[in-house]
Amino acid sequence: MTETTGSTATPESGNPEGADGAAETTAAEGDKKSGKKKSGKRAKKGLFARIGLFYRQIIAELRKVVWPSRNELTNYTTVVVTFVVVVMAFVAGLDYGLSKLSLWVFG
Incomplete structure (x- = not known):
């Protein structure tokens, strides 16, 4: 799983871990080798989409906070x-x- 500090293998990143704990070949590395462009979830989004995502992530993190x-x-x-x-x-x-x-x- 992702208990190891510094691990980038998360379901959100599309970077699953193998049985030995090491990350498998990433989608980005696979795209570089095959020469294909990224599409779908991993494609680069526009400026406003990234800003919207940033604020949605901020709100999601603030909901996790235990307020006194x-x-x-x-x-x-x-x-x-x-x-x-x-x-x-x-x-x-x-x-x-x-x-x-x-x-x-x-x-």
């Missing part, structure tokens, strides 16, 4: 804001301490 609930979003926001405030206080403390130290050292 309102409660989870509130918790995540609270954690992030608290962390930012703590880091800001730490950096401000370092800045204040180092400025006093440099004032003491250099007069």
Whole structure:
């Protein structure tokens, strides 16, 4: 199947895997050898068709996203804001301490 990272053998690509896990000869390689033009599903589409396909794929991917609930979003926001405030206080403390130290050292 397609569990291997980086595998291009998917049913959508028309690139099935063989029994040994390696991809068979692709349709594009077969077309190059025989000199035939691509047709059907693998043919190059026009600009607007490609743009439409791109947006359909975006919408399909967004439907797969697991969106956080309102409660989870509130918790995540609270954690992030608290962390930012703590880091800001730490950096401000370092800045204040180092400025006093440099004032003491250099007069």
